[in-house]
Amino acid sequence: MRLVIASGKGGTGKTLVATSLALVAAERATGSDALPALLDADVEAPNVALFVRAEVSETVAVERLVPVVNAALCTHCGRCAEVCQFNAIAALPTQTLVFAELCHGCGSCALQCPAGAITEEPQPMGRVTLGQAAGLRLGEGELQVGEAMATPVIRALKHEAQRRGWDGEALTIIDAPPGTACPVIEALRGADAALLVTEPTPFGLHDLRMAVEVARDVLGLPVGVAINRDDGGDGSVAAYCAQEGLPVLLRLPLEREIAAAYSDGQPLVTALPRYRPTFEAALDALLALAEEARP
Amino acid sequence: MKIAVSSTAPGAEAQVSPIFGRCNCFVVVDTETQAVASLANPALGASGGAGIQSAQYIVQQGVQAVISGNVGPNAMQVLNAAGVDVYAATGGTVAEVVAALQAGQLEALTGPSVAKDFGKGGPMGGMGGGRGMGGGMGRGRGL
Numbered sequence: 001m002r003l004v005i006a007s008g009k010g011g012t013g014k015t016l017v018a019t020s021l022a023l024v025a026a027e028r029a030t031g032s033d034a035l036p037a038l039l040d041a042d043v044e045a046p047n048v049a050l051f052v053r054a055e056v057s058e059t060v061a062v063e064r065l066v067p068v069v070n071a072a073l074c075t076h077c078g079r080c081a082e083v084c085q086f087n088a089i090a091a092l093p094t095q096t097l098v099f100a101e102l103c104h105g106c107g108s109c110a111l112q113c114p115a116g117a118i119t120e121e122p123q124p125m126g127r128v129t130l131g132q133a134a135g136l137r138l139g140e141g142e143l144q145v146g147e148a149m150a151t152p153v154i155r156a157l158k159h160e161a162q163r164r165g166w167d168g169e170a171l172t173i174i175d176a177p178p179g180t181a182c183p184v185i186e187a188l189r190g191a192d193a194a195l196l197v198t199e200p201t202p203f204g205l206h207d208l209r210m211a212v213e214v215a216r217d218v219l220g221l222p223v224g225v226a227i228n229r230d231d232g233g234d235g236s237v238a239a240y241c242a243q244e245g246l247p248v249l250l251r252l253p254l255e256r257e258i259a260a261a262y263s264d265g266q267p268l269v270t271a272l273p274r275y276r277p278t279f280e281a282a283l284d285a286l287l288a289l290a291e292e293a294r295p
Numbered sequence: 296m297k298i299a300v301s302s303t304a305p306g307a308e309a310q311v312s313p314i315f316g317r318c319n320c321f322v323v324v325d326t327e328t329q330a331v332a333s334l335a336n337p338a339l340g341a342s343g344g345a346g347i348q349s350a351q352y353i354v355q356q357g358v359q360a361v362i363s364g365n366v367g368p369n370a371m372q373v374l375n376a377a378g379v380d381v382y383a384a385t386g387g388t389v390a391e392v393v394a395a396l397q398a399g400q401l402e403a404l405t406g407p408s409v410a411k412d413f414g415k416g417g418p419m420g421g422m423g424g425g426r427g428m429g430g431g432m433g434r435g436r437g438l
Contacts, residue, residue: 088344
C-alpha cells in the first residue's frame with residue numbers, strides 16, 4: 001500500500017503531515033515484521049530527516065548518462081545536434097560541444113551518430129539514502145547541487161525501496177515535492193491514494209485545483225484533502241472540495257504551538273500528542289479510500 | 296568581414312537587440328560587399344538551450360564577429376570555441392553598430408555579460424515579465 005502526500009503549492013505542510021502519519025503508522029506496526037516506510041521524495045530539499053532521525057544503513061549513488069564525443073572519430077556532420085531535443089549539443093565546424101546540464105540522457109545522439117563517435121557515460125546526479133528509525137524505514141533522495149532534473153532521483157528512491165521489499169505488504173508513505181510537474185508525477189505514479197495538503201487561501205485553492213487535475217484526473221488516483229492552517233480563510237477550499245466530492249480527511253488549525261514544534265524539528269504527534277487521534281483518523285480514512293478503489 | 300548583429304527586426308535599420316539567444320532576428324552584414332541578410336532566429340521558441348542553438352546557427356553562417364546587447368554563458372562558450380569575436384553594443388541600429396565596430400568603438404566581450412536565461416521570458420515571450428538576471432530558484436517554501 002502506497003500513499004503519497006502531495007500539495008501543488010509549496011509550504012502547505014506536506015512534511016508536517018507525512019511525518020506524523022508515518023509515526024502513527026509506525027506505532028501501530030511495532031512488533032510485526034513489515035515496518036512501514038517513509039520516503040522523502042522532495043529531492044531538491046529533503047527535510048524529513050530533520051524530524052525523524054534515522055540510522056543510515058546504505059547510500060546509493062544516482063547517475064545519469066551524458067554523451068562524450070570522441071574527437072578523433074567525429075566527422076562534424078552535426079547529426080547529434082540536429083537530433084537533440086534539448087539543444088544540449090553544439091556542432092561546430094571543427095568541434096562538438098556537449099552541455100551536460102541540458103542533457104536529458106535520452107541517448108538519441110549516440111544512437112544517431114554515423115561515425116560511432118559518441119558514447120554515453122555515467123555522471124553522478126544525486127543519491128539515495130536508506131535507513132531505519134524506531135519502527136519505521138526511512139528513505140531519502142537528494143539531488144546534487146547544480147543538477148536540474150529531480151525525476152530520475154525520485155525514480156531511483158522508489159526503485160531502491162522496492163528492491164529491498166519495503167513496498168510489499170507494509171505501508172509506504174511518500175513525501176512528494178511541491179508543484180505539479182514531472183517530479184510530482186513520478187512521486188505519485190503507482191500510488192494507491194494521494195493526500196493533497198492545502199491551505200484555505202486563494203493560492204492554496206489555485207494550486208489544489210492543479211494538484212487534483214494531476215492526481216485524480218490524469219493519474220486516476222483516489223484523492224483526499226488535508227487543510228492545514230485551517231483558520232477558515234475565505235471558505236473557498238472547503239466549498240471547492242464539497243463541490244468536487246473530495247473528502248477532507250485532515251484539518252489542522254492555525255496554531256502557534258504547531259509552528260513552534262515544526263521549527264524545532266519535532267514531529268507534530270511527538271510534540272503535541274493531542275493531535276495523535278486526528279492523524280490516526282486521517283490515516284484510517286486514507287487507507288479506506290485506497291482500499292475502496294482497489295479492483 | 297561578415298558580422299552578425301542580434302536585432303529586434305530584419306534589416307540594417309533595425310535596432311540591436313539587448314539579448315542574443317532569443318533575439319528576434321540576426322542581421323548579417325558583409326563589410327566588403329555591403330550585402331545585408333536578415334535571418335530569423337531558429338532558437339527563438341526553444342524551451343531550453345536557445346543560446347547554444349542560435350550560436351551554432353550563427354557559426355554556420357561563417358561570420359567572424361557578433362554584435363549583441365548581451366551574450367549569455369552558453370552562447371559565449373560556443374562562439375569562443377568557434378573563434379568568433381563578440382562585441383557589446385548597448386543601442387543603435389544594425390548599420391550604426393557595424394560602423395562603430397569598424398571604427399573600433401565597441402567593447403570586445405571575453406566572457407558572458409549576463410547570466411543564463413537572461414532573455415527567457417514568460418509564456419508570451421519577450422523580456423520584462425520573465426526571470427530577469429540571476430537564477431530564479433525560489434519555490435516559496437517555508438511553513
